[in-house]
Amino acid sequence: MTGGVEGTDEARGATLADKQRGVVAGAGSAMVISLAVGIMAVLYDPFGPLSGxxxxxxxxAATASLPVVLSLLVTVGWIANTRFFHIEDIDAAAGPVEGEHMRRLKAILANSFEQGVLALATYWAAAVLLPAWLLDGIVFAAASFPVGRILFASGYRKGAGGRALGFELTLAPTVLLLVATVCFAASRLW
Incomplete structure (x- = not known):
């Protein structure tokens, strides 16, 4: 979505391979972090036994939803604040032009919304379907969501490699939790 925006790796002439290396490095780091934290959550049960x-x-599930919703609220507020203080953005879609900063913010919001929908559905399904000994995974996934969003937003200007860690730190815990939930749900069918 950055499409030639000044300050991005694209504007500096980075090749596709350069960008892909940055994405793989960021996403790989986030996956390692997510797996390590997930394994520690299961092995060490840091919150004690959660009731089944x-x-x-x-x-x-309701408590785990709060970091996701608050992350979306902060992003919507960021957009509203930016619109209020910039002439090219104050009229929103009714205006003739949109600033580059607003385009980035809207892309961040769109990605946050997409990830938020996936996370919320996963947290609720996991809370109902997982065995009690795996419920700590929901807490860690929910805690990683705003951290990932902050890293994603702060790295957005740097291009795909700059936002990869934040993107994957938001996505990987949700995916791991969803895979565990699907596996346990499927195991109950047979």
Whole structure:
């Protein structure tokens, strides 16, 4: 979405291979971090035994949803604030032009929304379907969401490699949690 925006690796003449190396490095680092944290969550049970009772599971899912929703709220507020203080953006879609900064912010919001939908659905499914000994994974996935979003937004200007760590640090815990949830749900069918 950066398409030639000054300050990006694209504007500096980076090749596709250069960008791909940056993405792989960032995404690989995030996957290693996510796997390590996920394994520690299961092995060390840092929050103690979480109750398997349905009301406790629903409370966990609702609480885990808050970092996602707050991340979206902060991004929407960031866009509103930017619009208020920039002439090219104050009229939003009704205006004749849109500033480059606003384009980046809207791309960050779109990606955050996409990741948020996936995360919320996963947290709720995991809270209901996973065995109690794996529920700590929901807490770690929820805690990683805003960290990933901050890293994604702060690296966005640097291009694909600059935002890869944040993107994957948001996505990987959700994917790992979803895979575990699907596996446990499928195992109950047979």
């Amino acid at each position: 009772a349905l009301d406790a599971r629903l409370q966990l």
